[in-house]
Amino acid sequence: MSIDTETARKVAHLARIRVEEADLPALAGELSNILTFMEQLNEVDVSEVEPMTSVTPMRLKRRADVVTDGDMQDKVLSNAPDAREGFFAVPKVVE
Amino acid sequence: MTSNTLTIEAARNALRKREITAVELTEACLAAAGASAKLNAFVHHTPDLALEMAKAADARLASGDAPSMCGIPLGIKDLFCTRGVPSQAASNILSGFTPEYESTVTTKLFADGAVMLGKLNMDEFAMGSSNENSAYGPAINPWRDGLTPGGSSGGSAAAVAADLCIAATGTDTGGSIRQPAAFTGTVGIKPTYGRVSRWGVVAYASSLDQAGPMTKSVRDAAIMLGAMAGHDAKDSTSADIAVPDFEAALTGDIRGKKIGIPREYRMDGMSDEIDVLWRRGAEMLRDAGATIVDISLPHTKYALPAYYVIAPAEASSNLARYDGVRYGMRATLDAGDGITDMYEKTRAKGFGKEVQRRVMVGAYVLSAGFYDAYYNRARKVRALIKRDFENAFADGVDAILAPATPTPAFEIGKKSGNPVEAYLNDVFTVTLNLAGLPGVSVPVGLSASGLPLGLQLIGQPWQEAELLNHAYVLEKSAGFVAKPAKWW
Structure with missing residues (x-):
């Protein structure tokens, strides 16, 4: 599978990573190279196989849906690049 | 000999007999770590915290109630969140991040009295096999300047091999404990998926990630794994099964055990030295009374491409949280930039090249x-x-012997040009992560150029005790005692 510049642009946007226009062709080449490597998987007959969902066969434990932790607003916000008045602050999202 | 060269076993015994104090042992390690800048293994030093913890350990040792890890100075991989201490996963996007909480693994180790010396270098978000993808710059192999210690737990391997600490924590998603252990003449075990809690360990690929010890001997790995393992309600994939006494399982008796040699692991690009080492390792186990049988693992060649789909897929999801809002860095924004600009600029600036590629x-x-x-x-x-x-285990195989790496440690920069070539380093190790199996890397010999070479033993799920016993026999037979000559 060969990735073109347009697809590389789309993938970068899906990943929310800014890639400069001039760097897109090189990115497309790298991604193509990696995807070609992955295409070896097409040699395998997987028609009778279920995709693996759990590494070890175990039932996930259940727990009561109750609050077990909290009341630590200061700690939650302590690492935020921009926190104001007890909230995370971000650029304007609604015009 | 200074005390920083001790194993956990020797340090534990000396501490319990009061031949040395935890403070003295910690000071010896702090001195070694402080004079190791050229190795770039320690990236955050915590000497004050270390001495405080060592004093508490000494009090506990004096009271006679001290677990094996009490007073043992450790290096902690930067991937583990440690309260109040920078935990960056070697990424610029987490620069300045100091967690308000402690990972389960470090909580358990510290509860047993272990001492933290500082945080160790690694590949960014554990993505890499040479420690070159690090915001701190590469860690260097103490065996020779200019060589990689492997990765992603490269700082851990370098620190243990150079005696900057008694042991270290590592994590292994595709070989990140076993490959650096092999490159540095140290021991590293990746436990069965679910044996060790992932809570508080920065996530790379959650269905593959598993933490484990990196040590100077198999016995040390057994001791430290025992302290790290166990069920944790905060990690839903952590197994609620009893943790055996791994150290007590080291009987040295493997008579009648069946060791499989997978024919598909003999592949192009493997150095002759590794091939010879592999045969010698099999002879050692045979001489110890095990039976050696050829086995087939027919899908081996598809493990790497499968891994490089699954791991990046999980990474793209796990790393979505780095958005410049809740922790870490936020890129400088231009007037009029909206929230999407903030995400895209922050992630472009904060993530290194390989992380961007995988995401x-x-x-x-x-x-x-x-x-x-x-x-x-x-x-x-x-x-x-x-x-x-x-299928191999159902046929009666107790453990599998394989190389840990295709070559000895290589030069920094040698494989950084082509991502796919760099990925081939993980060829012998990723299979276990995909299957969730435990694997241990044991130093077995030196290459013609004087670099350590390791072999890997693969065990059945939850059979780390038996696996470590096999490793113990291999270690004893190989008698690997070489150490890097100090140049740093």
């Missing part, structure tokens, strides 16, 4: 139209790889 590959293989062709197909192949191992 984008992951986004691609999970995107509409490609999910079945790549991601689901890889998960099916993963099921087949696991089945290969199950």
